[in-house]
Amino acid sequence: MNRSRLVSLLVVTLFVAACGSTGGGGGGGNSYAGKTIKLGAVYSITGAGGVYGPQSRDGAMLAVNQINAGGGVNGAKISLTVEDDASDKAQSAQKAQALIQQDNVLAVLGPTLSNSAVAVHPLAENLKTPILATSTTGIHIVPDCNFPDTTPCKYVFRDSLGEQTAIPDNIKAYVDDSHPKTGVLLVAQDDKFSSDGGKIVQATVGQYNIQLLKTIPFAKATADLSPYVTQAVQLKPDVIFITSLGGIPAKIMTSARNQGWQGQFLGGNGFNTATVSKQAGAAGKGARSASAWYIGNTFPTNKDFVDSYRKEFNKDPDQFAAQAFTGVLILADAAKRANMSLTSSSLASDRDKLRGAMESVNIQTPLGPFQFTSDHDVKQTVWVIQMDGAGGFTLVKSIQPS
Amino acid sequence: MDQQIVNAIFIGSIYALFAVGYTLVFGILDILNLAHSAVFMLGAAVTYSMVVNHGQSFVVACLVGLAASAFIGVVIEYICLRPLRRRQAPAIAALISTIGLALVIVAAVEQGNVGSFFSWLWVDGANSVAFPAGTVPNPTWHVGDLTLEATKVLIIPISIALMLVLGYVMRFTQVGRGLRAVAENPRAARLMGLDVDRMILLTLVISSALGGLAGILFGLALGDISPYIGRDNVEVRGLAVIVLGGMGSIPGAVIGGYLLGLIEIVALVTLGSNASGGVAFAALFLMLVLRPQGLFGTRLRERI
């Protein structure tokens, strides 16, 4: 064996050892070259949740494509399987089960609707698979996914801004500006998202000395909401709180303005899509809500996101696209640091490692700087926005996380 | 309370207009056409799409919306009903075939997005939209405590006029007599030389055009058009209305529509909003138990 061959052998050995040690050390340098990080998502593409699901899918796929085009996660490509749950709770759980147990995904994004989430999240917890909610905002999502059992769920995370944060922040911001004395709450009583929001409004107003004159619940499938609005308007409140979604908030705003009421509308996540602003038109001008995301933010991660989304899909992104995009960034960052083996026999331990790494995520996202709280909920800047009366929003103020 | 009566009359007109088409088909065919709520939605969706996406004037858009609704009437007859009649299928089969068609229509609109296969029909997916301000002038009058919006007020005379015309046609014209003969006894009508299939086709076209018109007026006055407006707002209430008024009776459907609007409002005002949804259905239940022929029905049918 001559000298030069000995040296080269030594170099190779050292190099291999070095790689091995960084890999074992759990730093940023572990290589997944040639492997695949399998992720799944359950979104409502068809059915009533189709208002949100398609944007979530598009946002998530955009992030996956960008990461893969940039060399992947430590050399591994991400593959994302998106399943449609048809806005149905039972199908949502079925699709999640197949993703987890048949497709062997490392983690699941979704589902779109709160009703489905409260059925699917405990299932993922049971199967010890990380699940990241990107659009659900109700209560008892994190950490108490098994409510009324209050044991924190280890595998359930959420990157969408809960109504529990959004509604109080929004009310506080408005109280700081004006000093409303009375309010009426209009709440759709037959879906979980809206009912949760109503409970939060009722629990919050007292802190700010707003007298809630009346709570007016209604069924979502009410043809004409004018009678309910009439009841509200006749009490001459300073504020009308609306916790509902889909086409309802705009219907209420239009009817209240037509009946000559001039006060302030305050709401929750149900206001936060451009479609609602567009549907309400002039009647919605000034209606305020707290949002996880604001399209006009010009910091680089958001500007890049908005530009590439527009280029890819020929339309503006919305909050749901931004949150799903962020969801993939979070999982990719966690995967990068999780030092997984990514073999078929290591699935359970890989899921555990990924879960552990998710807890310490700290990255820049289109939502702003992003971390999880110890409850696995979002810790991010909240953007208070108001409708501009022409189908868009303007930023009122931003609130830093406490 | 005054404003609430205005509200009741307005929504009652929508219910009535929707239910007249529903009850017309039931009266003549003894079949519940469960695609009727999808036609209601399609009328509104097509009209909106013609105004906003295809740049037509509101009048042209309305005509296209009505034509599309009437066309679905033809589809219902040729695809969902006639093949079943030919096979002497039980009437219950028609429930399923019309449900299937409703599913197709709603799904087609729901999947209408920019760049999708149905973008010519609709581009707002599952979202709710409203006609842009100024599509139709909508002055609002304040009379005392009352707020009267032109679009809502307008619906009342339109509904009543149309129902009078329909009543006249049914009672005093050749076509009306033919339709009534078919309703009474299709076999006898055929023996008398009436083209029964043609009469049924005509019924479905008229019924669907009325359903589409109800949808257009609903979308215009309430500022809410989405793939689900039919299913959520009028499908089940339409049933309640035709039962209240008496299955198959046109004046019954009109009165039933206003009655349901009134029941809902009275329940809301007196019992509070929690109860109002349940009260309409409890009323429906009681009506059937106490007076199954409805307010204006005269005979009970045994076939479904």
Place this chain on the structure above:
Amino acid sequence: MDFFISLFSDPVGFWNSHTLLISQIGINGIVATSMFLVLYSGQLSLAAPGFMAIGAYTSVLMDLNWHTPFVLNVVAAVLLAGVVGVLVGLPVLRLRGVFLAIATIGFIEALRLGVILNLPITGEGLGLKNPNADPLGGVPIILVSLVVVLFVVWRLTRGRLGSAWSAIRQDEIAALSQGIFVARYKMIAFVLSALLAAYAGALEAHLNFFVDPGDTQYGVTRAVQILTFAVLGGSGYVLGPLVGALIVTLLPYIFEGAGDYINIIAGAFLIAVIIFRPQGIVGRGGLAIIRPAWWPRARLSAPSPG
């Protein structure tokens, strides 16, 4: 297509990763059989979702508040539904056809919108969280229940009850003139159907961490879906509604390839099946081939080429 490939290539793995789907098929099969009972006795009742709600809420509330064993909860839930069934049946069973259908819609929506959504104990619009649910362990009990239910109902249709129901379905007035106690036999079918629906509702609640008061769960939408099971599958034979439930529950998988347009294809499929098989898939001639009327009939009569 992955769905069916894995079904045949790796049945064990498929079974283990689709227990929720299989459970749902089983539950839908039981509800479909409940629908069969009323249709078989000539009653177009759409009350099943109401009784499912009674079953689900009763069993979960007993568990949450009294921590009673599952079996007891289910038995109590089913009995309560039976009582409600009698109370609802007494006034409405005089009604026929579509009138009965609409009256029962009145019942389920008054129950859902008027009662369930307004009582604090039922969680109002928030629904009920059910932390003791066992989504993955329910398959054996559900499938065994389904088989038992099918067998019992099949035996019933073969006995005196069954012939009375058949007679009533074919001609109520003739049945009456033959001395059949029409009202009593109709009530028996209605209450049995209520018991089955409540049982299915209690089982379904046990599979889910969440009892949801929504329309797709206990409202008209669910009623229409259950009716579709029975009519599509065929309501003349016990197995018909089960076949309907199987097909309708699997539609999202059968037409997976249609992607976003799945509901359009599924709707067209429903129309096509009902047009070609108006009596349902399982009808006269057993599992007959789907054949339109213009299709050449019976090869048997064709002349054989020597």
